[in-house]
Amino acid sequence: MKIQIIGTEKLIFLKDKACIEGCLNKYQNYSSNDWLEDICDGSPFVDTKFQNINDFTLDMSADISKAFETEFENVKRVYSKLKFLTDSMASDERLWAGLCLGHFFEYVRYRWDVSSVSGVLQHFYFDGPKRRALTRNAISRLWWIGRLTYDENRANKWELTEFVCSYSDYIMHFIERNTSNNLHVMRPFLEAMIEARKGGYALNTDDAGKLAKYLNLLGGMYVLDFMPEEWIKEKIRNKITMMIKQSVTEIKDEEVNQIVEEGKIVTRNSKIVIENLKTRQKILIMAKKNKLITKPVNLSGLVMGDKIYIGKESFIIKDIR
Incomplete structure (x- = not known):
């Protein structure tokens, strides 16, 4: 595989909104990029010094409606093969436009909605502020996620990467911000979130956004x-x-029903008072939605006196409301 970029003049021509609008059907429905030579009066691709890169493909095995599920695997493939790029090279729109329009034309169409001018601009080219553009371009995005999360010194070098790729909003919250420029900053930030998850705390994407802002x-x-x-x-x-x-609402002893009611079970809409068997702290949680990752995950059907786990801590159900 050889890496080719899009020449500057051709890039300006191809990015013109009128040109994109006229070619929208081709971007959306053509499986081949042969049409590029027709509209550009010749090949828009320019050879670079990188002529002998080990060939690789991208994972497109998930149903198109679940294409995001391939993100982690594709980050590993792109960053592993193109790790030699400098940050300066990896910030050049001509490089990523060349890969999107060339080797990975089919992947861009698989992964992203390119049925509009803005969709084509964002995912084949760069559009908007530079930081945002790097994470919206279909292939640049994969490289930069790897660049900012791959940790050579970890037992699992891709642990942080996998965590970031677990939700699409994580990528927006973490990678698009200026504070993510340095693994020295990203590593402790992500490690704290991973520790929280292992400790039984369910941080949703809104929480992730708040932490990124912090x-x-x-x-x-x-x-x-x-x-x-x-x-x-x-x-x-x-x-x-x-x-x-x-x-989480902490509950005082006098607020807990001390009489075990026979036959009272947890339903989807129940509020449950649980007690930490070590600290004796009592808290009120919702059966269907809370920020705690419980084992079992589904609490429906449990009764007072049953034991549940949050992280490494053991709790007993004291009251069902």
Whole structure:
């Protein structure tokens, strides 16, 4: 496989909205990119010095409605094969437009909605602010996720990458912000979130957005590149703890029904008082939606006195409301 870019003049021509509108059907429905030579009066591709890259394909095995499920695998493939690129090279629109219109034309159509001018601009080319453009272009996005999360020093070098790829909104919240420029900052931030998940705290995408904004705020107050990673992680841990406390209601002993009611079981709409068997702290949780990852996940059918687990902590059901 050889890497080709799109020449500057051809790139300007192809990105023109009138040109895209006239070719929209081709972007959307043609499985081949042969038509590019016709509209460009010749090939728009220009050879680079990278002529002998090990050939690779991208995963398109998931149903098109679930194409995001291939993201993690494709990040690994793109970043592993193109790790030699410098940040400067990887910020060049001509490179990514060349890969999107060339080797990975079919993948772009599989992964993204390119039925509109804006869809074509975002996913085949660069559109909007540079930082955002890098994560919206179909192939650039995969490389930059790898660049900002791959950690050579971890036992599982792709652990942070897999976590970021677990939700599409995570990529928007974490990778598109200026604070994500450095693994020194991203690593402790993501590690704190991974620890929280392992500890039984379900941080949804809204929570992730709040944490990313908080990291941005810290970045405005401190030069994070010079702060110890443990300091950054502790800041995020404390923020997560505060968010969890705000979402969980602590219950006093006198508020708990001391009489076990026979036959009372948890339903989808139940409110449940659970007690930590170690600390004796009692909290109120919702059966159908809460920020705690319980085992079992589905609490329906449980009764007072049953035991559940949150992370490594054991709890007993004290009251069902």
